Amino acid sequence: MALKRLTSSPSFPSLPNLLFKSLSTPRSFSSASTEDEKILTIETSVPFTGHKCDPPSRTIDTTPKELMGFFHDMALMRRMEIAADSLYKAKLIRGFCHLYDGQEAVAVGMEAAITKKDSIITAYRDHCIYLGRGGTLLEAFSELMGRRAGCSKGKGGSMHFYKKESGFYGGHGIVGAQIPLGCGIAFAQKYSKDETVTFALYGDGAANQGQLFEALNIAALWDLPAILVCENNHYGMGTAEWRAAKSPSYYKRGDYVPGLKVDGMDALAVKQACKFAKEHALKNGPIILEMDTYRYHGHSMSDPGSTYRTRDEISGVRQERDPIERVRKLILAHDLATASDLKDIEKEVRKQVDEAIAQAKESPMPDPSELFTNVYVKGYGVESFGADRKEVRAVLP
């Protein structure tokens, strides 16, 4: 579902513990909760930490419409991931399935700060970013189930979602390989003088890849508008960050490249950081954002996620830092909607997801001739032979 994009608005201070302190906050809109464009100023609970740069302000402007949009989109993403979990267990999704629940705030916050002309590239945990970039539920589920209607015609799978028209460059299976690609996209943006930026997302596991530092060096040398975003969920597959990285301050690892550490479970903080990063990148070249976030599921569906961390830790984060709950509390505190309204949104979202799954289940598998299409680009007279070179032959169009 496309996220509602909103123009920025002045911020107002928000409070760490909204339920208690909200009573003492001056409410600027006690009566009209239907005014969508009213400016709300909210303060993040965790300040930004900068490395070689001045961090942006903690107070962020938003509007009721934006907050409701955040809630809806994050609820949709959460629902989609949970549904994917059940589909995987029902063996309708095979292979690898890496779920993003817990990290939704990064996806929605980033979308709120940029346009579809900016590019995003990420690794294999890409379902929610795909939705954020304008992908539909049907395309996502069809691709997961390997159907023709999928975003990559069923030939990519969970790790290969792409959407060219909205600047979503995937969807990559090899850890860290998307970072040089992202810097290349940023190079092309600079070459064409587009005034757009590229967000190259990677995880704390990929932060130890050599190609990251190689690409960062080139990006800094050539002043590319590349923003490297480390989604630090503290576990690189099954290994905790302190066991994999000598220096787990990923925002500082750029050394000569400025960095910013952000509370990745707070969609508004993410939005502020991405806005700041975009302005910085267009003027001064690359910047690293470290999103402090968490994933509830294991690394992938084959990982229970509890052998290297305790269930208490997972439920603790869910209680204290869950991004959807945070926005829910904000909405309730500012009287933008009632609790039952929000429950209705969640029910509606669930229905949408279920419908999309039902439709995707009905959709057909790719035609066998699709095996040989898209290997090469149309029009160059290349012949391709099947495994049996005598009979199965397609002249690639």
Place this chain on the structure above:
Amino acid sequence: MAAVLQGLGAAAAVSSADLLSSKRTKLAWVKSMAERNGSVLVGRTNRRFCGGLNRRAANVVAAKAESPTSAAGSKQPGHEILLFEALREGLKEEMDLDPHVCVMGEDVGHYGGSYKVTKDLAKEYGDLRVLDTPIAENSFTGMGIGAAMTGLRPIVEGMNMGFLLLAFNQISNNCGMLHYTSGGQFTIPIVIRGPGGVGRQLGAEHSQRLESYFQSVPGLQMVACSTPYNAKGLMKAAIRSENPVILFEHVLLYNLKERIPDEEYVLSLEEAEMVRPGEHVTILTYSRMRYHVMQAAQTLVNKGYDPEIIDIRSLKPFDLYTIGNSVKKTHRVLIVEECMRTGGIGASLRAAIIENFWDYLDAPIMCLSSQDVPTPYAGTLEEWTVVQPAQIVTAVEQLCQP
């Protein structure tokens, strides 16, 4: 000769008239590529083939292909050029035509390229189009691929093909497969080029033949150039292609001199070149081994054999049309390559010919390849790693025994 060439559809030089009028439109170029059977400019290529046959320089590597029809030389059409200059000419013409074309590699800019292929281009096109990269193959190849995803047409130069092993993941997964895994959304019109092959005592790590490693990556096209004429044509075709193309050059062939046409021409990426038509045996070769084969051909002709020599040029996919027609004619095949014996281009080519043309073969296919050893430094040992003309002669004699 002309009829034979046209019939086989080999050496497709697109009619220059078509090209010049359709310079700006890629579509028209595609159309003219499709019409290559009828309107082949045979005259020019004809002369070159005859020239290639009758004049054999003692030093095969620096052979000059002179035309027999004009011994005087200076009034001939076309201009003489060295192979690396031909590459540069092709590159320059494409950079002039399309502002999306850019070059990235180590020392390509200010230094002018370690083999002078990009000399003076940085001065003319600036630092944004001819980019000096740090020594980081994995990332700059990845960046080239990322840029290609958005529509730029980068040419990534590996200073030596062997260094591209560091970028294998990017070339295999992202370059080759992205068009497929994205369901056709992204095209990667990148050209990856560089010198490879066994040089003069460069040592094991700098004498690698990467065509064998890349040949099974789906989605890539691989071509190998061997003369200034085909170097320029293939370079231009590779840049214009929407597919990722790996252009294999050879360290020892950069100083080859040849006369090439003044007019613009583009060669077909998927076609093989008929170097010398013949009747007795088909010899398939590419890159540097072409010259060893030509040298052996002298001896063979003197001994009464009539070998048909085809420079396969397109390493992936193979031009089975030209090769097949040749096999149907001669019924005997010898493959001479510089790749290793195990898993090389020859191995795949042999399998492809057996699968498709088994009924036409009178003898088992022979394949001469380099030994399965790291290339030693000592000169004599290095000579024995690579196929030499004497071995080719012996092989043909063996093959042609009734």
